[in-house]
Amino acid sequence: MNGSRRFLASFLPAAALCAVVALAALLFADAYLAQVAFLTGITVILVLGESFAVGNMGQLLMCQAGFYGIGAYVSALLEMHGMPPYLAPAVGITCGAVSGLVVGLAATRIRGHYLAIVTLAIGVIVEELLNNLQGITNGPIGLVGVPTFFGPLNAGNQADYIVVVWGAVIVVLGCLALLRESRFGWFLRAIRDSEAAAESIGLRIGTYQVATVTVAAAVAGLAGALYTNYAGLLVPDLFSYGLSAQILATAVLGGINSFGGAVVSSLVFNGVPQMAQVTAFYQYLIFGVVLIVMMQFAPRGLSQIGVYAVSLARRRLLGWGAGQPNAATVRRP
């Protein structure tokens, strides 16, 4: 089904953009901007996982921060007991996947808005557990002295951190784009388009829902492991359900299931305000207003604006007719 062409069409632009961002950070970032670049990379990974899940299931997942926290805490704890940091990404992915599988199985029969509520509850539970399992997580005080990849961020190692996280972003992009063009991806799309029709061709919706949540959670777990090995310090507040809402909103703003949109949205709504050192108050305020305006006028997010801009430019500059949109350019929410 033209899989490789579609794979390249969705992967290459987004990956190129990431490479440019990483390169710019490598060339121009001071210590503060290096930190922003790293954290933005983490956000991109979280948003990509969310966007994949929401885009494919057509349902909201409200516990990315929980999976992120599980990946972060488990890899931190294992490292504090002697596991070498380079194993952390694998551990993060595994923990995320396992917790996603558990959540997915627990919610197999739950669909629609109910899934959003259940996953919201799960996010709250994870946060509470991190706060209250004092013996393991050290409660609200958190874990200190967690090993890191290259030691505390400084002028000498900031390039290494940037390469690791943005390299991970590109790998995640590649994996998700491959997955989307795989058999599995096609089945997810069928289910999203019409559940009744998908069942009529023999697809068991519950199975694919579990698998999708597992993928999103594995991606978030990876982000957690990467964060741990950068920060060296974990507190439960970092993984609040408020973060899940923010991740979801960023994914929606980018345009669900658009990889490029997810990257741009994370940069615009997360990276730029931090670069400009906008205070959290104004950052949330602007974010909220933008969210409301966008949902009114461009509910399919930045990717919708992008598609519109491209077709407008074509018409104006090249005189091409608007023409019939085809499968490759039309994205549905």
Add this chain to the structure above:
Amino acid sequence: MSTGAVALGAERVSREFGGVQALKDVSFAVGEAEIVGLIGPNGAGKTTVLNAITGVDTAFSGRITFRGQDVSRVPAPVRARLGMARTFQRASLFPSMSCFENVAVAALAAGLSQTEARRRAEEAVERVGAGAVAQRLAAEVPLGTQRLVEIARAIVRRPTLMVLDEPLSGLEEAEVERVCRVIQELNAAGLAFLWVEHNTRAVLAISHRVIVLDLGRKIFDGGVDQVGEAKEVLDAYLG
């Protein structure tokens, strides 16, 4: 007429929706390689029966058997795997896919390899005569074409029973003829059909047998040549 073995059996199927008795003790059989038309006025319970048969609805009472197996509690996708295929009263293609992809994804869901799935999908699309629109987005082709593609999607798994819910509604005369011809060809190749259709002329033209539902009850089950004379049927239709 029924050629021996029974493909599908419905035994005393009843369904209530919050006080509305949509079906009451409906029993019938569909033979292998038989075309059975299911007709009746609006709200008679036709779609409700099809949903019970295909597993879209499992909250009915009674029994559904498929090729000798009790499938009453078997979920829809598993019934599809057992060889039941269906189309919907409201054409339900995957709108974000091309017509060809709609069929190909069903072939993949049947567990075929990429190449085999592509080959079978091409074959099915050609069979229903939708080759010309294969690459167009499903959401953008005319309703009649959507219904044809839906049939192609349903047959790509090579089912043994096809359940169609008003496949002719919204079709032009030429398309009606084409769908009827496709049904007859597939039937000649051994596929059984249970189809709901308001176009009585078409139903009587190609079905081997007709079942009439009215207000959730079966009021007629017999040859196409007798249905016109049955008093209950005349009463139901003419009021």
